[in-house]
Amino acid sequence: MAKIMKSDASVRSASPVINAGVGIVSYGYFVPRLRIKVSDIAATWGKDASVGESLGVKEKAVGAWDEDSCTFAVEASRMALKATAGANGGSGINPQEIGAIYVGSESKPYAVKPSAAIVAEAIQATPSLTAADLEFACKAGTAGMQMAMGLVSSGMINYGLAIGSDTAQAQPGDALEYTAGSGAAAFIIGKKNVIATIDDTYSFTTDTPDFWRRQHAEFPQHAGRFTGEPAYFKHVQGATQGILEKTGTTTKDYDYVVFHQPNGKFPLRVAKSLGFGDEAVKQGLITPFIGNTYSAASMIGLVSVLDVAKPGDKILLCSYGSGSGSDAFVLTVQDEITKPNRRPSVKLLDYIAKNKKYVDYAGYAKHRKKIKHIE
Amino acid sequence: MTEGIARIWRNQRDRYNLIGTHCEECKNDFFPQRKICPVCRRKGKLKEKQMPTTGKIYSFTLVTGGPVGFDYETPYYLAIVELDNKVKILTQIVDSDDDKVKIGQPVKAMFRRIQTHGEEGLIAYGYKFKVV
Ligand SMILES: [Zn+2]
Numbered sequence: 154m155a156k157i158m159k160s161d162a163s164v165r166s167a168s169p170v171i172n173a174g175v176g177i178v179s180y181g182y183f184v185p186r187l188r189i190k191v192s193d194i195a196a197t198w199g200k201d202a203s204v205g206e207s208l209g210v211k212e213k214a215v216g217a218w219d220e221d222s223c224t225f226a227v228e229a230s231r232m233a234l235k236a237t238a239g240a241n242g243g244s245g246i247n248p249q250e251i252g253a254i255y256v257g258s259e260s261k262p263y264a265v266k267p268s269a270a271i272v273a274e275a276i277q278a279t280p281s282l283t284a285a286d287l288e289f290a291c292k293a294g295t296a297g298m299q300m301a302m303g304l305v306s307s308g309m310i311n312y313g314l315a316i317g318s319d320t321a322q323a324q325p326g327d328a329l330e331y332t333a334g335s336g337a338a339a340f341i342i343g344k345k346n347v348i349a350t351i352d353d354t355y356s357f358t359t360d361t362p363d364f365w366r367r368q369h370a371e372f373p374q375h376a377g378r379f380t381g382e383p384a385y386f387k388h389v390q391g392a393t394q395g396i397l398e399k400t401g402t403t404t405k406d407y408d409y410v411v412f413h414q415p416n417g418k419f420p421l422r423v424a425k426s427l428g429f430g431d432e433a434v435k436q437g438l439i440t441p442f443i444g445n446t447y448s449a450a451s452m453i454g455l456v457s458v459l460d461v462a463k464p465g466d467k468i469l470l471c472s473y474g475s476g477s478g479s480d481a482f483v484l485t486v487q488d489e490i491t492k493p494n495r496r497p498s499v500k501l502l503d504y505i506a507k508n509k510k511y512v513d514y515a516g517y518a519k520h521r522k523k524i525k526h527i528e
Numbered sequence: 529m530t531e532g533i534a535r536i537w538r539n540q541r542d543r544y545n546l547i548g549t550h551c552e553e554c555k556n557d558f559f560p561q562r563k564i565c566p567v568c569r570r571k572g573k574l575k576e577k578q579m580p581t582t583g584k585i586y587s588f589t590l591v592t593g594g595p596v597g598f599d600y601e602t603p604y605y606l607a608i609v610e611l612d613n614k615v616k617i618l619t620q621i622v623d624s625d626d627d628k629v630k631i632g633q634p635v636k637a638m639f640r641r642i643q644t645h646g647e648e649g650l651i652a653y654g655y656k657f658k659v660v
Pocket residue numbers: 551552553554555556565566567568569572573
């Protein structure tokens with residue numbers, strides 16, 4: 154039987170171009186205050202302190218005992234709404250105009266009970282909207298962006314809210330524990346008042362067994378070295394090359410590029426393999442400071458880029474979720490971004506540097522409830 | 529030390545978004561919500577109003593012997609916060625350095641877990657405050 158190759162260039166160029174004025178209206182982020190140094194994790198398990206250096210991660214953000222991916226999502230969404238204050242001639246965007254909320258996460262506080270509904274209530278967007286939680290490992294947040302784009306483009310809703318949020322879980326002692334960080338990013342998608350248009354999107358998906366967590370398992374499992382070439386690199390390269398072809402652009406056309414960042418090294422390596430310079434990657438590389446924020450990782454990288462972006466800048470965003478898939482986006486920054494009160498009042502990198510408190514491994518284990526405890 | 533599900537649900541709107549009441553007669557704000565204006569009594573005209581999410585610490589204490597269910601967070605700061613509209617509320621102070629938790633310090637509301645019914649039960653969310 155002949156194999157149908159959807160990655161064929163002719164299929165790609167024949168697929169519809171999205172560009173309909175849809176884009177990012179505003180954005181917000183949240184990173185919890187607690188940090189643990191990778192060297193402390195290494196010392197706990199009798200590993201060499203240099204592990205952080207080889208992963209390109211110094212420390213990671215840790216949610217406190219009373220935080221979870223849902224509280225992060227609410228904080229990021231509230232910031233995104235606040236950052237609309239300068240829109241519409243200073244009246245901002247009424248949360249009641251948000252017609253869809255999607256929360257992408259692999260660390261939902263409930264297996265069944267939507268975080269998206271809690272977020273909707275907490276930002277006063279209820280009851281007239283649709284809401285759902287999404288899961289696709291680390292790319293569920295960008296899947297939510299695509300869904301919101303579709304609903305906005307078709308005219309079904311005025312504004313959609315897409316959130317990526319995780320308290321990245323890892324088995325104590327597992328290699329993932331060094332990098333599994335915590336944080337959230339939220340994007341309001343719409344057609345009016347956009348600070349950056351999303352000119353196009355392209356996705357690349359296959360069934361790849363690199364990382365999973367079964368229904369009642371507490372921690373994810375992964376296939377070690379298998380998570381590199383056939384998983385992360387193949388899909389990020391596939392989606393990025395796909396969107397370059399689809400939009401008829403080259404790496405030289407982009408001021409910034411943001412890739413999913415499971416560690417501090419993979420994004421630089423994949424960028425180099427595709428022909429992007431390190432400089433284009435740096436602004437959006439956040440994992441070295443807070444760890445891999447899973448569903449939030451590429452979105453929070455985009456937050457950092459938008460914090461400094463100027464009108465006319467071109468940005469390429471590409472997520473990756475194990476299992477596996479990548480969503481690529483091409484964005485163009487608009488004049489709207491320079492208006493007063495159209496971005497969060499504190500830049501992500503400044504916030505990360507100033508809002509932190511270190512905990513040791515015991516403190517981390519307590520906050521993340523990795524210590525058995527009788528209630 | 530945990531509330532029933534019905535009560536958590538009833539308090540949800542107030543706790544998520546600091547929804548209190550405003551009296552159109554005496555122009556006072558109240559939190560939590562009131563059924564009757566404590567100033568005007570029956571003459572009061574009450575309607576829902578969102579309280580400001582910023583204020584300052586009016587007084588505080590460090591709780592070192594927390595009640596059952598608070599083992600993870602003890603010791604913790606409990607404070608009376610005066611919101612920007614002068615309404616005072618009792619709340620926890622989180623995410624703040626010890627030397628910043630002082631009377632008069634500006635604070636803002638955060639969305640956090642306030643109680644959980646064990647590992648499998650309901651999670652109640654609500655406000656706590658942090659020094660800004
Ligand atoms: Zn009154």
